[in-house]
Amino acid sequence: MIYERVALIGLGLIASSMAHAMRRGGLAGHIAGHARSAETRAIALELGFVDSVHASAAEAVAGADLVVLAVPVGAMEAVAAQIGPHLRPGATVTDVGSVKQAVIDAVAPHLAPGVQFIPGHPIAGTEHSGPHSGFATLFDNRWWLLTPLPETDLQAVSRLRTLCEAMGANVDEMDAAHHDLVLAVTSHTPHLIAYTMVGVADDLRRVTDSEVIKYSAAGFRDFTRIAASDPVMWRDVFLTNREATLELLGRFTEELFALQRAIRTGDGPLLHEYFTRTRAIRRGIIEAGQDTDAPDFGRINRGQTG
Amino acid sequence: MIYERVALIGLGLIASSMAHAMRRGGLAGHIAGHARSAETRAIALELGFVDSVHASAAEAVAGADLVVLAVPVGAMEAVAAQIGPHLRPGATVTDVGSVKQAVIDAVAPHLAPGVQFIPGHPIAGTEHSGPHSGFATLFDNRWWLLTPLPETDLQAVSRLRTLCEAMGANVDEMDAAHHDLVLAVTSHTPHLIAYTMVGVADDLRRVTDSEVIKYSAAGFRDFTRIAASDPVMWRDVFLTNREATLELLGRFTEELFALQRAIRTGDGPLLHEYFTRTRAIRRGIIEAGQDTDAPDFGRINRGQTG
Numbered sequence: 377m378i379y380e381r382v383a384l385i386g387l388g389l390i391a392s393s394m395a396h397a398m399r400r401g402g403l404a405g406h407i408a409g410h411a412r413s414a415e416t417r418a419i420a421l422e423l424g425f426v427d428s429v430h431a432s433a434a435e436a437v438a439g440a441d442l443v444v445l446a447v448p449v450g451a452m453e454a455v456a457a458q459i460g461p462h463l464r465p466g467a468t469v470t471d472v473g474s475v476k477q478a479v480i481d482a483v484a485p486h487l488a489p490g491v492q493f494i495p496g497h498p499i500a501g502t503e504h505s506g507p508h509s510g511f512a513t514l515f516d517n518r519w520w521l522l523t524p525l526p527e528t529d530l531q532a533v534s535r536l537r538t539l540c541e542a543m544g545a546n547v548d549e550m551d552a553a554h555h556d557l558v559l560a561v562t563s564h565t566p567h568l569i570a571y572t573m574v575g576v577a578d579d580l581r582r583v584t585d586s587e588v589i590k591y592s593a594a595g596f597r598d599f600t601r602i603a604a605s606d607p608v609m610w611r612d613v614f615l616t617n618r619e620a621t622l623e624l625l626g627r628f629t630e631e632l633f634a635l636q637r638a639i640r641t642g643d644g645p646l647l648h649e650y651f652t653r654t655r656a657i658r659r660g661i662i663e664a665g666q667d668t669d670a671p672d673f674g675r676i677n678r679g680q681t682g
Numbered sequence: 683m684i685y686e687r688v689a690l691i692g693l694g695l696i697a698s699s700m701a702h703a704m705r706r707g708g709l710a711g712h713i714a715g716h717a718r719s720a721e722t723r724a725i726a727l728e729l730g731f732v733d734s735v736h737a738s739a740a741e742a743v744a745g746a747d748l749v750v751l752a753v754p755v756g757a758m759e760a761v762a763a764q765i766g767p768h769l770r771p772g773a774t775v776t777d778v779g780s781v782k783q784a785v786i787d788a789v790a791p792h793l794a795p796g797v798q799f800i801p802g803h804p805i806a807g808t809e810h811s812g813p814h815s816g817f818a819t820l821f822d823n824r825w826w827l828l829t830p831l832p833e834t835d836l837q838a839v840s841r842l843r844t845l846c847e848a849m850g851a852n853v854d855e856m857d858a859a860h861h862d863l864v865l866a867v868t869s870h871t872p873h874l875i876a877y878t879m880v881g882v883a884d885d886l887r888r889v890t891d892s893e894v895i896k897y898s899a900a901g902f903r904d905f906t907r908i909a910a911s912d913p914v915m916w917r918d919v920f921l922t923n924r925e926a927t928l929e930l931l932g933r934f935t936e937e938l939f940a941l942q943r944a945i946r947t948g949d950g951p952l953l954h955e956y957f958t959r960t961r962a963i964r965r966g967i968i969e970a971g972q973d974t975d976a977p978d979f980g981r982i983n984r985g986q987t988g
């Protein structure tokens with residue numbers, strides 16, 4: 377057992393997966409849960425991944441030695457304000473938001489000096505959300521990034537790291553600003569682009585919706601999966617990682633215009649050179665073990681390998 | 683048996699998968715194959731999905747009652763010119779190119795009036811290419827679009843349709859121009875966007891390559907898979923489906939700028955509304971059976987269900 381009492385604030389995909397993973401490894405004594413919706417709380421209790429549910433976040437965190445903020449980034453400040461006065465001295469607070477600097481700005485001011493705040497971000501997810509969507513293997517062999525503050529106690533960081541590793545993840549530490557730039561590249565901008573492409577397809581009236589759906593080839597189908605992610609979570613990501621996302625979008629459109637011009641002018645060599653170069657990154661990802669080149673794309677095993 | 687002698691011109695992913703699928707169903711008597719590369723021909727013979735290989739396309743098509751052009755769209759005209767004089771009267775010629783009007787323009791002038799030309803496009807693929815990459819279930823439950831010309835013999839169309847269905851595919855017919863627009867939406871533009879995003883990530887020097895690869899989250903990882911597709915095939919797609927692609931890119935950037943402005947001005951309601959709307963298309967795709975919402979995304983079963 378790594379923590380005696382864990383409080384999960386928010387009971388969606390990430391929190392429920394953490395609970396399942398903690399159960400699997402016997403990593404937590406008591407798991408307390410809070411969600412705003414009574415229905416969500418009832419489902420969590422029925423599925424049994426929490427030991428108790430609480431109508432208020434303040435009640436849920438009482439006595440907890442680990443508190444996990446698993447709510448949309450835009451809701452972090454309100455939650456922190458609620459739980460701040462009720463945290464046990466020496467407790468560790470972490471979060472699972474996709475943006476880190478904005479969460480630090482929102483949460484840290486509400487925590488007493490004796491509380492250890494260690495922002496975190498598990499790079500794992502599916503298109504699904506809600507308490508039903510969690511599963512114990514979600515974090516297996518995925519990265520879990522921690523962005524501790526300079527003043528954070530090293531032992532507290534080490535203990536949280538041990539928990540993340542025991543849930544199956546690989547842990548890295550970096551500063552919050554760097555995290556937000558890296559994720560703008562690897563996650564936030566790709567998501568915005570996928571949302572845009574799916575929106576464009578939806579608008580194009582000459583191609584009926586049924587055809588777009590019926591003949592959705594690999595490219596578009598993958599985009600729709602990305603674009604089916606939780607709207608509230610992603611709204612908050614873009615509003616709170618604004619600068620990095622806007623910088624990346626600027627570079628993206630610049631590059632897209634260059635390719636567009638190559639298509640218009642019929643510049644085959646430029647297109648061929650560009651498309652050849654992008655293959656190398658893909659090869660790197662497969663070699664880094666973040667995906668496989670199996671015909672099934674490794675989806676079935678992704679979460680199950682150690 | 684549906685055709686006594688089939689000639690495959692090109693022995694990559696699609697042609698080798700067709701051969702495996704035809705073997706599975708006993709759909710062809712003799713399968714003859716041609717590829718420009720002697721190594722590819724040797725591999726095809728060794729893997730056994732063809733009965734004979736031929737150093738020239740003209741030799742391969744001799745006596746065939748079905749000829750399948752499975753080369754990049756930009757190579758179609760040269761191949762058609764080579765085989766034209768050697769086709770058996772009454773033979774059916776089809777192709778598997780991702781663009782249809784350009785293939786018709788390139789191929790039809792080289793065929794004798796007695797030859798039935800029925801352009802086709804199986805909407806199926808993986809990121810892999812070459813004779814090793816084929817498998818018998820690639821077309822199972824995927825769409826195979828045929829764009830017959832007004833003068834084509836209906837019986838010839840019906841026979842080819844039967845073959846495609848026996849290889850596991852669902853068949854639809856439409857005119858070539860409409861095909862090219864639909865595919866620009868569902869496949870070509872998404873591919874160009876994925877290529878662009880991967881290229882941008884590669885260029886961003888402040889984020890080291892290893893980090894982009896290491897922390898590649900779902901969004902970017904899917905993009906790299908799309909962007910790892912065959913560079914020659916995709917160069918030809920964009921050069922030959924130029925107008926529809928450029929039109930879609932125009933709409934895409936217009937839409938992207940609107941979302942970019944919403945991020946800059948902090949317009950949360952607009953972002954939330956947009957992201958909510960895109961979920962509906964995803965739901966439609968799952969309901970249409972083109973993907974599943976299983977946690978493994980159905981990848982393992984995608985090609986294997988009837």
